[in-house]
Amino acid sequence: xxxxxxxxxxxxxxxxxxxxxxxxxxxxxxxxxxxxxxxxxxxxxxxxxxxxxxxxxxxxxxxxxxxxxxxxxxxxxxxxxxxxxxxxxxxxxxxxxxxxxxxxxxxxxxxxxxxxxxxxxxxxxxxxxxxxxxxxxxxxxxxxxxxxxxxxxxxxxxxxxxxxxxxxxxxxxxxxxxxxxxx
Amino acid sequence: xxxxxxxxxxxxxxxxxxxxxxxxxxxxxxxxxxxxxxxxxxxxxxxxxxxxxxxxxxxxxxxxxxxxxxxxxxxxxxxxxxxxxxxxxxxxxxxxxxxxxxxxxxxxxxxxxxxxxxxxxxxxxxxxxxxxxxxxxxxxxxxxxxxxxxxxxxxxxxxxxxxxxxxxxxxxxxxxxxxxxxx
Numbered sequence: 001x002x003x004x005x006x007x008x009x010x011x012x013x014x015x016x017x018x019x020x021x022x023x024x025x026x027x028x029x030x031x032x033x034x035x036x037x038x039x040x041x042x043x044x045x046x047x048x049x050x051x052x053x054x055x056x057x058x059x060x061x062x063x064x065x066x067x068x069x070x071x072x073x074x075x076x077x078x079x080x081x082x083x084x085x086x087x088x089x090x091x092x093x094x095x096x097x098x099x100x101x102x103x104x105x106x107x108x109x110x111x112x113x114x115x116x117x118x119x120x121x122x123x124x125x126x127x128x129x130x131x132x133x134x135x136x137x138x139x140x141x142x143x144x145x146x147x148x149x150x151x152x153x154x155x156x157x158x159x160x161x162x163x164x165x166x167x168x169x170x171x172x173x174x175x176x177x178x179x180x181x182x183x
Numbered sequence: 184x185x186x187x188x189x190x191x192x193x194x195x196x197x198x199x200x201x202x203x204x205x206x207x208x209x210x211x212x213x214x215x216x217x218x219x220x221x222x223x224x225x226x227x228x229x230x231x232x233x234x235x236x237x238x239x240x241x242x243x244x245x246x247x248x249x250x251x252x253x254x255x256x257x258x259x260x261x262x263x264x265x266x267x268x269x270x271x272x273x274x275x276x277x278x279x280x281x282x283x284x285x286x287x288x289x290x291x292x293x294x295x296x297x298x299x300x301x302x303x304x305x306x307x308x309x310x311x312x313x314x315x316x317x318x319x320x321x322x323x324x325x326x327x328x329x330x331x332x333x334x335x336x337x338x339x340x341x342x343x344x345x346x347x348x349x350x351x352x353x354x355x356x357x358x359x360x361x362x363x364x365x366x
Contacts, residue, residue, distance in 0.1 A: 037261055050233055050253070070233070074222065074258070078220055078222065078263045079220075080261045
């Protein structure tokens with residue numbers, strides 16, 4: 001029996017870019033490979049558990065991301081692979097989470113996946129109808145519309161979801177995990 | 184290799200009753216028995232990570248406890264034994280956490296330990312000097328002084344820390360865990 005290593009896959013990108021789709025598919029693929037103790041942390045769900053009452057100012061967003069990051073670091077520390085989807089628009093706090101996770105899981109245990117899709121394409125999909133609301137001004141501080149998104153400088157995996165299929169994207173992550181001895 | 188089961192030991196009681204002392208000693212004893220993947224969640228520490236900005240109204244206390252409980256349930260779900268120390272003065276939210284943990288860890292995976300010590304004794308010890316501040320009115324909403332503590336009705340383990348030594352208290356918990364096949 002090979003001891004499973006802990007790691008955090010951190011999906012960052014605009015709303016509608018495909019973070020949850022990739023996360024769910026990766027979860028499925030990992031299960032097929034016998035990695036069964038994976039925890040999926042969806043930003044929206046985690047927000048209701050950890051950050052009810054917080055809004056979307058930079059400060060509140062950062063606090064929310066730090067909390068998710070703290071949970072991710074606990075899971076990684078205890079060798080539970082975890083998949084986090086969160087817009088997490090600010091570079092500095094993502095790097096802070098990276099340090100926290102790598103502190104307990106070791107170098108390489110934090111895998112930042114940039115789920116890259118042009119805002120016009122996300123807006124065209126608009127699965128949840130949020131962009132329409134943001135354009136009408138019904139939603140304020142919407143990332144990509146009237147709130148910034150800071151792209152990762154050196155993400156471990158960079159997936160252009162308007163070019164690659166979900167399967168191709170997940171394959172890129174699986175390859176990274178294999179190359180780095182994480183699965 | 185025996186697969187470790189997940190469980191949550193939930194220490195509840197007044198400030199100064201001995202929750203952290205028992206938790207640390209139990210952690211040590213579990214390590215000696217080869218249970219090495221234990222996570223210790225101290226209420227004060229967790230508060231800084233998950234609940235900065237929350238105060239000590241009933242609502243804020245309940246929110247804080249729900250967040251710690253959510254993390255405990257995640258750890259239990261992934262077979263990581265976890266020891267939580269938190270005053271957690273309200274019965275209803277403790278029972279809510281119990282349900283959440285048992286939902287993922289199975290019946291019996293939540294062990295409520297009532298760390299029972301008369302307030303006069305806690306006040307006499309006053310390790311952190313908090314009771315003195317509360318009496319002077321410098322700290323408001325202090326559990327046991329001007330804020331309620333609801334004792335558990337049927338805790339799995341009931342330790343009277345003004346009668347039992349820490350070693351005796353921990354022995355009671357170890358016995359419970361052995362009897363219920365958790366270690």
